[in-house]
Amino acid sequence: MKNEEFLADAIGGLDEELLFSVNRKREMDDTNTLVVVKDGTETKKKRSVRKFWLPLAAALVLLLGVAVVGAATLMRELRIGETENGDKTVEYIPESYATVPLSELTGDVLQAPTIMKQRLLRYLAGETLPKDGTSGDELITFSVEYPNELYKPFETIDDAEAYIGYAGMHMPRLNRPTAQVGVVVSGSNEGGLRGATEDTEYELILAGLAVGYHFGEMGNAVAGAVIQFGDNYQHGPLTYMNAPDISMATETRLVGTRQFHILRVSDEYHGAIDSVSVYWDENSVQYTLQAFYQSGDAEAAEELITEWMNAFTD
Amino acid sequence: MREAELLELYQNRDERAIEETMKRYRNYLMKIAMQILGDEQDAEECVNDTYHAAWNTIPQKNPEMLSTYLGKIVRTKAIDRLRARRRIKRQGTEYAASLEELSEVVAGGTMPEQEAEAELLRQSIVRFVKTLPEDARTLFVGRYFYFDSLKETAAYSGMSESKAKSMLFRLRGKLREYLKKEGFIV
Numbered sequence: 001m002k003n004e005e006f007l008a009d010a011i012g013g014l015d016e017e018l019l020f021s022v023n024r025k026r027e028m029d030d031t032n033t034l035v036v037v038k039d040g041t042e043t044k045k046k047r048s049v050r051k052f053w054l055p056l057a058a059a060l061v062l063l064l065g066v067a068v069v070g071a072a073t074l075m076r077e078l079r080i081g082e083t084e085n086g087d088k089t090v091e092y093i094p095e096s097y098a099t100v101p102l103s104e105l106t107g108d109v110l111q112a113p114t115i116m117k118q119r120l121l122r123y124l125a126g127e128t129l130p131k132d133g134t135s136g137d138e139l140i141t142f143s144v145e146y147p148n149e150l151y152k153p154f155e156t157i158d159d160a161e162a163y164i165g166y167a168g169m170h171m172p173r174l175n176r177p178t179a180q181v182g183v184v185v186s187g188s189n190e191g192g193l194r195g196a197t198e199d200t201e202y203e204l205i206l207a208g209l210a211v212g213y214h215f216g217e218m219g220n221a222v223a224g225a226v227i228q229f230g231d232n233y234q235h236g237p238l239t240y241m242n243a244p245d246i247s248m249a250t251e252t253r254l255v256g257t258r259q260f261h262i263l264r265v266s267d268e269y270h271g272a273i274d275s276v277s278v279y280w281d282e283n284s285v286q287y288t289l290q291a292f293y294q295s296g297d298a299e300a301a302e303e304l305i306t307e308w309m310n311a312f313t314d
Numbered sequence: 315m316r317e318a319e320l321l322e323l324y325q326n327r328d329e330r331a332i333e334e335t336m337k338r339y340r341n342y343l344m345k346i347a348m349q350i351l352g353d354e355q356d357a358e359e360c361v362n363d364t365y366h367a368a369w370n371t372i373p374q375k376n377p378e379m380l381s382t383y384l385g386k387i388v389r390t391k392a393i394d395r396l397r398a399r400r401r402i403k404r405q406g407t408e409y410a411a412s413l414e415e416l417s418e419v420v421a422g423g424t425m426p427e428q429e430a431e432a433e434l435l436r437q438s439i440v441r442f443v444k445t446l447p448e449d450a451r452t453l454f455v456g457r458y459f460y461f462d463s464l465k466e467t468a469a470y471s472g473m474s475e476s477k478a479k480s481m482l483f484r485l486r487g488k489l490r491e492y493l494k495k496e497g498f499i500v
Contacts, residue, residue: 004417005397006425006432008409011458012389013436016382018443022455023342023381025470026462 078250078261078279088248090263092288094281099228100166102204107165109207112185116148148187157181160209164227168283171209171225172311174304179212179220188230204229213291213304221291221304227284255309258282262305266295274298278305280312287312317380324372331372332365339381343388349461350392352407360395364388389459408461415482416458419490423499438496442489453478454485 081089102110154160157171160181188203206228213221247266252259263277277290289308293301320338323331343364347357364387368380377383396409425435443451449471456467468478493499 002413002417003420003423003425004413005393006435007416007420007439008393008413008458010432010435010439012386012393013433013439014443014455014459015440016377016379016386018440018451019382019385019455019459020379021448022452022460023385025452026456026460026466 076259076261076279076281078263080248080250080263088246090248090277092261092279092281092286094284094286096284098284099230100168100284102229104167105165105229107163109164109183109185109204112150113148113187113204116150116187150185151182152185153180153182155181157209157211160211164207164209166227166283166285169209169225169227169285171211171223172287172308174213174223174307174311176213176304176307179214181211182209184208184210221289223289223308224287226286226288253309256312258309258312260309274301276301276305278308280309321372321377321380324368332369335365335368335380335384339384342381343384346385346388346460347392349463350389350407350409351396352409356395357392360388360391363391367391385460408463411463412458412461415486419486419493420499423493425498435498438493438498442492446485449473450481450485453482457482 076095077093079091079093157173160183161169161171163183185207186205188205206226208224208226210222210224249264251262253262258280261279265275274295275290275292277288280287289305291301291304320331320334323334340361343361344357347360351357364384367387368384443454446454452471453467456462464478465475468475471478
């Protein structure tokens, strides 16, 4: 074996923790070469890979580290793109890229940057921090590589909204049992482990509220809301997927004064699981409902999205 | 399904673990295998081997992060497959390009062949990577662990291709000096 092969083998033994952060960046990068598909247009393409979905909580992470764009009045739309390796991306373009000033928040989320920094310092002092919420610490999922992210579970949507404390946010309430309610909080990218910790800046850049609903035996549904803070809007929630044979169709539906954007995806390769996603934004909050269902449950899925759209009240 | 739930399936010896792993990680694993092998069929077989290796090694190994654990398995299997077949079908793959770059680091040196020494080298590389600033570490791991192209690595490292190329060049020099200091290259 050649010397460089020995070296490549040695590099292959890098710690998983070192690999994890890089791998996340690799996933985030699959957002380029966007192509706009207008409402009502269908796209269909053969692929050699299977379906892969990022759920909402993971999608929130994609907001970090991507191109910053300025505030402007926009046309709401769904942008369906394709990455170099053939994965599809779907991005919702909101009415405006305006972000929410921190001064408009009243909730405990404002304490998150301080807590994140304290947790990092505890870690650096040699303390073993829990990887889950079993220690009684409500803010969970501490990650060495991303110490500026937190997940906080709640019993109710009311509690979760109070934690954020933004008057312009109002998650639609559905008359269904929830599986899980939680808020993902992200700080600025400067909150890394490397470098002098005294200089580490923690700044709240976004918070996401996700509510999971049980839906059928196979599928699930997640309703989410994303708020961005600070000076710059970064990127909308992204879903990305790939499959050897998927069809995608978009439509808009006017409910009251709101025009919702709907995306339907059929996976002919797997044959059984379809999905529907609905998007809306107001007061700089982006709302999403995403439901996965078996083909036979299409009617129930339709009822779900209709209930969700109707649950927005003026 | 969350990664923790998926790991639980492995722990419980529930065969749905493999099916869920295929759904979630196939594309990610195929990409790594393709960067090394440059052949879809070979890559597919490696990925299938990876599912079985994961099934056979968890829960004994009990990985904290399934994605990176699988990534390491597929990387090893793809390199082994390439070597075992002695096809030297390396030209044109990112693995070949990365190896060529790494050859600069070890030129004139002698790498350890004994397992114990190889483990010391691995530990040394880990220490080296941990000393790197985040952007340099991302570049290094992306290029020499995942064998991503320079263009891709530069993109997710948030820098231009030329800057990435220049930084990688400096990193290789730095690694060479480091390995000399550590006694791996005389």
